[in-house]
């Protein structure tokens with residue numbers, strides 16, 4: 221039996237079509253494997269679309285090398301403006317001989333796993349999950365706002381009144397909104413959803429409350445859960461693959477409306493420049509601007 225390719229992310233098909241039978245290991249792909257866990261099979265080679273953040277990228281490259289056998293091929297790429305030029309120096313610091321080719325505004329680095337790589341443990345520790353003493357939360361490089369409170373989230377925290385009933389935190393990140401909402405005794409349950417497995421894992425550790433449940437999934441799925449929830453809280457994502465994607469914010473709004481009962485309420489925060497008024501007006505019967513500041517706005521939308 222041939223050993224599968226370890227695939228991380230979705231490299232542009234024009235450069236690398238998805239290798240047949242590859243095993244997806246990006247935390248942003250529900251249904252893929254968890255790269256942090258011991259794998260169920262051996263990998264012959266790895267194809268990595270390296271993430272842009274340094275600690276996150278180094279963690280992924282180190283972990284891929286750790287999982288390959290000596291001599292196993294690793295191919296890592298990233299756009300020039302998203303960390304591509306940093307891949308080769310990192311691989312060299314791990315003791316790899318690297319070829320570094322520029323192609324289609326990407327850097328494409330090939331190497332093989334050396335017999336004794338160096339510096340992997342340090343990179344794995346620097347990019348791994350940890351308890352942040354300042355945030356007082358479990359977090360990991362690569363998760364949204366992993367080392368500071370986002371100002372939009374902060375404004376929403378100041379604005380949300382005590383909620384009650386059954387609800388959801390859509391795009392929960394570290395679980396900061398859910399933690400706040402759960403202070404209200406009237407909250408019966410809250411679902412925490414995120415597309416980033418690492419976020420869900422951190423939120424699970426941060427929100428130690430029996431009323432909370434945790435879900436790794438993509439809110440854009442049209443066959444996602446419907447519902448009759450009483451409330452939703454969210455700071456919708458509007459970046460996909462590092463680029464602004466306003467459709468993603470609109471998809472969050474549609475998902476919130478789908479999950480709520482008639483009369484249910486959605487509290488959301490957004491960058492002031494984002495045009496969410498139209499999708500909100502389409503999906504909700506009443507929309508009020510409740511707070512503004514630091515470049516953000518907070519809406520209360522009633523279905």
Ligand SMILES: C[S@@+](CC[C@H](N)C(=O)[O-])C[C@H]1O[C@@H](n2cnc3c(N)ncnc32)[C@H](O)[C@@H]1O
Nearest residue numbers: 364373391392393414415416438439455456457
């Ligand atoms: C702006 S962050 C907010 C995180 C957290 N609620 C906070 O306020 O700190 C948006 C979150 O949505 C998640 N996300 C992005 N696209 C998603 C999708 N399609 N389905 C589910 N979650 C998604 C991101 O991983 C990120 O954690």
